[in-house]
């Protein structure tokens with residue numbers, strides 16, 4: 401049976417060009433700051449995002465954690481969207497390890513508006529933790545891969561700065577946002593004091609994320625990366641794939657977005673499933689299962705048809721397009737989804 405894997409863009413395999421670059425990468429001990437390929441990736445990433453310097457880390461989760469550790473002190477308050485990855489999916493690391501108290505703010509489709517930041521930041525008072533940092537996510541994963549454009553990002557970033565907060569952007573999929581909005585990624589993070597993105601998602605590299613910011617921020621972040629065990633030695637072997645990812649994989653993300661659209665439109669015609677088409681702007685499709693079967697049950701049925709998806713709530717299934725999903729795969733998946741819906745799902 402052919403497997404169509406829509407669980408995540410994290411399942412993408414490195415390209416042949418990446419494997420070749422990995423095989424011939426010049427390497428050194430990066431904890432000693434001596435890996436030329438890691439330096440090249442960090443420099444390229446900094447240039448593309450318009451930041452001074454970069455720091456290569458093993459994962460997006462570590463990039464967010466190290467950013468929070470670098471921006472804050474224990475007991476500080478961090479404003480974060482209530483469904484943000486940093487809050488929802490990172491094992492509570494910003495509390496457990498960084499020692500901060502998150503203040504979850506329910507955004508509108510993942511966007512925290514400037515007014516919400518103003519309302520959330522309380523005046524100094526002996527009872528309150530010190531509000532120190534605002535974390536944004538672009539694209540917003542749990543909102544359905546929603547991209548935020550320069551105006552939205554600037555407005556909330558500027559407000560945060562006016563209120564004395566630093567701004568960190570979880571840009572795990574910032575290049576999806578940039579492609580969807582039609583601007584260079586750097587324009588989305590002009591007011592970000594730090595931003596991280598992953599080369600290991602739609603960009604298809606096997607491992608890694610890059611954290612970016614001012615030179616002194618990155619210098620301090622380097623110590624926190626070491627503290628949490630993220631200092632890597634001949635990391636150029638994996639950074640080499642990241643360089644190829646940045647050079648060759650950004651523009652093709654538009655294909656993933658078109659395929660997500662095709663998938664979403666097909667599903668929207670498949671009762672009792674539904675999709676909010678206005679939300680489908682990048683490579684993530686959230687499907688509402690309005691049926692007696694729960695989303696995990698529906699996911700299990702689809703798996704028997706060779707279509708892998710992820711339930712993200714009791715009645716929501718997430719499907720993600722990526723380099724290994726063609727338009728033909730989308731059509732095959734739609735057939736399986738229709739068969740499953742018809743065979744197993746009784747409308748309420």
Ligand code: TLP
Nearest residue numbers: 408410459460461462485489541570572
């Ligand atoms: N997201 C994964 C899962 O953890 C849910 C996925 O399949 O989407 N920020 C955002 C917005 C993310 O979506 C992810 C990964 C991360 C951070 C963490 O990156 P990794 O997996 O490299 O630690």
